Amino acid sequence: MANFNDKFLLSFEKDFNVNYPKINSVTYKSLVNYASDLDLPIQRWYRYKEGYSIKLVDQILTKYNVKQGDLIVDPFCGSGSTLLQAKINKCNSIGFEINHFSAFLAKVKTQDYKKQDVALFIKEIANLKKVKSKQKVNIPKLSTIEQLFDNDALLYLLTLKEKINQIKSKKVSDLLMLAWLSILEESSNYRKAGNGLKFRKTIKKTIRDQEYVKNLFFKSINDIQSDLNFAVEISGKVNTSVIEDTCFNLSKYTKKNSIKGVIFSPPYANCFDYTEIYKVELWMGSFVSEYSDLKILRKKGIRSHLNGYEIESKLAVESVPELGALVNKLSSKKLWDKRIPKMVEAYFNDMFRSMTEIYNGLKKGGFCVIIVSNSAYGGVIVPTDLLLAKFAKHLGFNVSSIEVARNIITSSQQYKETEKYRGYLRESIIYLEKN
Template identity: 35%
Template sequence: MSKSTDSVAISGEGGLDALEASAEKLNESIDSQVRKQEKILSVLDSSFNVFEDSSAADLVHSSPNSGERFQRWFRYREGFSPELIDRAVRQLDIETVSILDPFSGAGSTLVAAHQAGIPSIGFEVNPIVSIVARAKTHNYSTADIESIRRVLRQVQMAAPGQPMAKRPALGILDKVFRTDVLNALLTIRQIIDEVPAGNVNDFLMTGWLSTLEGVSNVFKEGNGIKYRNRKRTSNGYTTIPWEQVPGFEIEGWGLVKSRLASQFHAMLEDVEPDVQLASPVVHEVSSVTGIDGVKDQSISLAIFSPPYCNNFNYMKIFKVELWMSGLVETYADVRAIGERALRSHVEMPIVVPEARTLPSELYALVEQIDPTKLWNSKIPKTIFAYFLDMRELLAGVYRTLSDGGECHIVIGNSAYGGVVIPTDVLLAKIAVELGFGVDRVAVARHLTTSSQQRRAMEPLVGYLRESIVVLKKERNA
């Protein structure tokens, strides 16, 4: 017995020693990887004028609930503050001829340009926010306003039993809207659909679209939608009875009409009839290819915030609006719209050439990502596809900029499996290869991450940031 016990004891100690040695070796490996990352990231940063600029923290995101003129027309979290455009225009060292926004979204850039009387061009593949951008930047006549008010009187008189727009084929529709709310919305959309395409229709559709989230059973969060009867707690999400959800007990027709009246009242306050300003041109195509149609040296300022390299499918956020508007009728329609966008997530067709044409630092970082820590094996290819698309776009921007013109990019960095992808300085390096000068990389704010990922990459979390990258096309380049 004693021999057997001694044998077990010796075996146990040896096993413990082996485990400790293995853990030590693993930690050394992790430390080595972190040091490699840190060196790459540090060298990239040192190549450019990277600095903290807390004054830009409020500029890199919009405040949809701020009540600002035109900002209140539609809740769009992905935009940036109009003050960012105003500041860029004021600081531009040449006469502003025209402005380009390759990812114009709900039109922050286009609105600022319109109000300043500067011609502008926007690209936006999402037809929902394209409608909103057009509506914000139309020149409305007194006759347009009279037509809008006439239709709004019809809306307030609408009642059950009137013709309704076609019911969308969205599978979760009955979970998203109560029946009385859905019937009211489709009845009113039928009234709007009968208005000819143009200023009035865009205005009415924007107001109608803006009310959908507020009268639905869902709200936008992160990369999609969440149900209002799912409450976040310290122990995760829990389901509560619908009767306890604020506003759920309000009768549907009254709720929809009340929200529409409030929304349209605010929008009408922002409109100045008969003011003639330069209206933007909004193209509903991908800017990566569509920019080929913009004339050489015709742009003074390009300012935009592209989708981040974070594998978010931003189109999913607007799936309710896409279906309810009638702009999509099948799931194939949804995919077709999504596939026109920048290749920034794994749900898109991804083909990456074998040739290594991107910055070497990007390949070195991606090679450090442990594939077992990824939720999708396509992520590395998606990262490369993203930067290939951005390089093609930046080449187009460079061609369209006049000498002395500037390009301002609002962008956030990301991380996969504890490996940072420093999109801001990588885009700066690509821009230099294309002929740009990099004026600055202003770090506006630092981004949060999960506590688990933060612990795993503690020395590197400072590189998770949102920045404004300012590029210049030198004179007589």
């Protein structure tokens, strides 16, 4: 079997039309990043760090001449960026998401609103301004909860939550709940960093007490209120649904050959565990109430992390032999965790399974655009963009191009180890068409 790195990657890449950005300023860089959406209505309601810009979705819809009423699907919809732009462009859309917290964001951002909802929303803000902390509230069972929040801030947050849950209008309480969820990270003594939560070093400088939380909450509400007229304007024109199920079940919810376009960014093969990174939102928002709930969620997701599993099929290595060579190469290395080669194989089994569902659901002439990052372990590149493209070709897709959006930064050790292969450490956009 070929040695995965030497010359192999290059010859592998020659199978596809890989385009590197020539000038830095014209890359897709800002569009594969959520940060550029922080001043856009509705998108700014929650900063979903793993999300992309709705401007990228708009470009893709335009490129493929998507018409009003066409069906767009996002099998990994996260916070709903694809669905929101599809709605703005008057396309029907369906998103799949297994994380209840993310699915909630996607749903609240894309559901229909009426003028009456706005009036009720404004009325409830006045009531919430009067809220005083209760001393007895239901505290989530997350073991680290007391380190995560200042006691005063925690009591205030949980009292607010109780009040929000008592609101009769479901749409209004959803909007307020989203505002509440959006400030949890900033209200706490931790921040999301890499694949987990890190305590803030600057904790002494900022006192995250009740007053601080209150200001954050009403600022977030203010943003939502300012955007609600736009939300009303785009309402009632198309169907948007968020399905809380794995995209492996896509064919249960969509007809064969019915989808015009699929746009998504899946989890990456980077040991990232979404249930870990969003655990505070999941517990605080009562999306999980026991550790067993968290475990169930983790099991449903694409296996991009190291939390124990078996390889149940040979789908991936049999379809794309290059993957077998890569897994062997990784197995021959001393890596920081010995489960990594298995994770890589399991990840591609899951991704190939998802792509088969997507291929079957697409119409002839339909398209699929995937935004994905490569990774590296022990100096070995995991060229996810090329492997997904190879599998797409195996399924019958035309791989039109792979556009490199930006280079990615790994740990300094990986950076040294992968010097020769730096061009492969990248985030790419894969363009596929079903002929």
